Amino acid sequence: MLDFFASFWDFLVSMLLIFVWVGALIALFTVITDLFRDSGLPTWQKVVWFIALLFLPFLGSLIYLSARGKGMAERSAARASAVQAAQQEYIREAAGTSASPAAEIERAKALLDAGTISEQEYASLKAKALA
Structure with a gap:
C-alpha cells in the first residue's frame, strides 16, 4: 500500500514539472515571437x-x-484589433454590405416596391442600415 502512494506522489510531481516546463516553453516562444515582431527595438x-x-x-x-x-501586451492588443478589423472588412466585402446606409435603404425600398418584402421587413432593414 505504501508503494502505491509513493508512486502516486511521484506521478503528481512529474505532472507538475511537465506543466511548468511546457508553460516555460510557451513563455519563451511568446517572448521570442514578440522580440522579432517589435519594430521599435x-x-x-x-x-x-x-x-x-x-x-x-x-x-x-x-x-x-x-x-x-x-x-508586449500593447503590441499584442494592437495586432489583434488590426486582424479583427481586416476580418470584418473581408466579411463586409464577401457579404456585399460594404455600401453606404443610403444605398442599403434604396435597395430595401426597391425590394418593397417589387413586392418581395413586406412593410415590416422594410422598416427592419431600414433600422438596421441606420444603426
Whole structure:
C-alpha cells in the first residue's frame, strides 16, 4: 500500500514539472515571437535579448516579461484589433454590405416596391442600415 502512494506522489510531481516546463516553453516562444515582431527595438538590442534567451531561457524570459511586458501586451492588443478589423472588412466585402446606409435603404425600398418584402421587413432593414 505504501508503494502505491509513493508512486502516486511521484506521478503528481512529474505532472507538475511537465506543466511548468511546457508553460516555460510557451513563455519563451511568446517572448521570442514578440522580440522579432517589435519594430521599435533596434537590431542590436534584439540580438542581445536573443543571446540572453538562448543561454538563460528561463531567467531571460522572466526579465523580458518584467521589463517589456506592458509593451508586449500593447503590441499584442494592437495586432489583434488590426486582424479583427481586416476580418470584418473581408466579411463586409464577401457579404456585399460594404455600401453606404443610403444605398442599403434604396435597395430595401426597391425590394418593397417589387413586392418581395413586406412593410415590416422594410422598416427592419431600414433600422438596421441606420444603426
